[in-house]
Amino acid sequence: MADQAGDPLFHSHDPIFNRKELLHVGHVPDEDRIVGRDDEIESVAAEVGAITRGDPPNNVMIYGKTGTGKSLISRHVATRAQDAARTNEIDCGVLYVDCSEANTETRATRQLALSLKEQTEYQEGIPVRGVGTMEYYQHIWQILESCFDAIIVILDEIDKLDNSNILMQLSRAREAQKTDAYIGVIGISNKVKYRETLDERIDSSFGHRELFFHPYDASQLREIMRNREDAFQPEVLEDGTIELCAALAAKKHGDARKAIEILKEAGELARRTGSETVSEDHIQQAQEVAEINRIEELTSGATVHAKLALYALASRIITGDRETYKTREVYERYAGICELVATDPITENGLYRQLKEQAFLGVIESEKTGGGRSQGSYLLHRLVTDPKHIVKAVRRDSSLEELPTYGRLSGTESSSRAHDADLSSFT
Ligand SMILES: Nc1ncnc2c1ncn2[C@@H]1O[C@H](COP(=O)(O)OP(=O)(O)O)[C@@H](O)[C@H]1O
Ligand SMILES: [Mg+2]
Structure with missing residues (x-):
């Protein structure tokens, strides 16, 4: 099996990863690799399962924080329902729409129509542009009519959809005699708040049950990762790495996605640096990279001033x-930094508003404090993450990369000392 003839530029043997695909976010693991979700699997199956017996299903909404297995469990149950239906000679289609991408009714219906067409022998062409929602619905009903007894539609991140009309259309389709096929919808949202607006957005024709997925604890996260250890070559993961990774992800609300991402990033880091094993140090570094990425993402839409305020x-x-620190104290430092990057500062009041927006993003926590009778109340701001990560994330903005790397304050490099000196002159 050795590749004597291969070009040595491209190693055919990956020293770190064995089956890296197991660590891809969209990967749907086999049933025996799914941890701690038996009740949830049964609950989802109970709602849509009637389809497998040729009966009408219930719609279901799944709520829960990121990385609690909502997408995975929905896909898993839908696929099993499809198989079970098949043994009863029922043609059940499964459709998955990521509404964070297909975020309008037109995009979502287009994707439904196109993936239905892909699963069938449907001959008619479906235009990808230049037509409206109504035409896509027509195709959907026609395909359902001719090819399916039932379908399960997973609308993931449904809160990103600009309106909820699709829910109404799908749930009324039989009643409105568009199709005889049964349609079961699984809606998924990370935002429990969406639940409140949903009732206002839809009428009673979209009857649905609700399920809540809870975060994993550290031992479940450990097991989830252990079940994917074969993503790595044997003996590559050092003792304690999975435990550390689970502990870090458990602190971040028990997010399995985060845990798997950190593990994968740690492996890539090890490979890049030519290490033969993945160490706890790689996990720590990978976690930092992941956190900096997260902050960068959270602040990507923010103004330069908001970023400078964070910084x-x-x-x-x-x-x-x-x-x-008080708004005033942050403002003083901000004004000095503006000078450094040759940007005109906004007013203290303007900055105060930007800080409040950041609080909304979950990067800063701001708390009102009574300053005693004569002083009135003021806001105190704190960061909910490591300030060094904020510095690194903000510096990734190409217009702000000149900012000093305070994160290296404790380092011995002379350049960072010079930056310390700059800093003291700000305040
Ligand atoms: N119970 C579980 N067992 C095994 N892997 C899981 C489990 N829950 C989540 N995962 C994995 O964690 C990642 C995130 O899960 P996902 O279903 O996308 O979460 P959500 O949709 O709630 O954000 C995926 O790679 C998924 O395979
Ligand atoms: Mg998801």
Whole structure:
């Protein structure tokens, strides 16, 4: 099996990964690799399962934080229902729509129509542009009519859809005699808040049950990762790496996606640096990279001033001896930093509003504090993440990469010392 003839530029043997695909986010693991979701699997199956007996299904909405297995369990149950239906000679289609991408009714119906066509012998062409929602519905009903007894439609991240009309259309289709096929919808949302608006958005024709997926604890996260250890070559994962990875993800609300991502990133890091094993150190570094990516994503839509305000708070925390600072204190540092990057500062009030927006993003926590009778109340800001990560994330903005790397304050490099000196002159 050895590749004597291969070009040595492209190693055919990956020293770290064996089956890396097991660590891809969209990968749907086999049933025996799914951990701690038996009740959830049964609950989803109970709602849509009638389809497998040729009876009408219930619609179901699944709520829960990211990485709690909502997408995985929905796909898993839908596929099993499809198989079970087949043994009863019922043609059941499964359709998956990621509404964070297909975020309008037109896009979502287009994707439904196109994937239905893909699963069948449907001959008619379906235009990808230039036609409206109504035409896509027509194709959907026609395909259902001619090819299916039932379908399960998974609408993932449904809160990203600009309207909920698709829910109404799908749930009324039989009543409106568009099709005889039974349609079961599984809606998924990370936002429990969506639940409140859903009732206002839809009428009673979309009857549905609700399920809540809870975060995993550290031992479940360990097992989830152990079940994918064969993504790595034997003996590559050092002792304690999975435990550490699980502990880090458990702190972040028990997010299995985060855990798997960190594990994968740690493997890539090991490979890049030519290491033969994945160590706890690689896990720590990978976790930092993941956190910086997350902050960058959260702040990607923010203004330069909001980013500078975040940076100012981070730099105060790094160089100071407190965890919380008043708006005024953040503003002083911010104004100095603006000078450094040759940007005109906005007013203190403007900055105050931007900080409040950041609080909404979950990067800063701001708390109102009574300053005693004569002083009135003021806001105290704290970061909900490591300030060094904020610094790194903000510096990724190409217009802000000149900012000093305070994260290296404790380092010995002379350049960072020079930056310390810059810093003290700000305040
Ligand atoms: N119970 C579980 N057992 C095994 N893997 C899981 C489990 N729950 C989630 N995962 C994995 O974690 C990642 C995130 O899960 P996902 O279903 O996408 O979460 P959500 O949709 O709730 O954000 C996926 O790679 C998934 O395979
Ligand atoms: Mg998901």
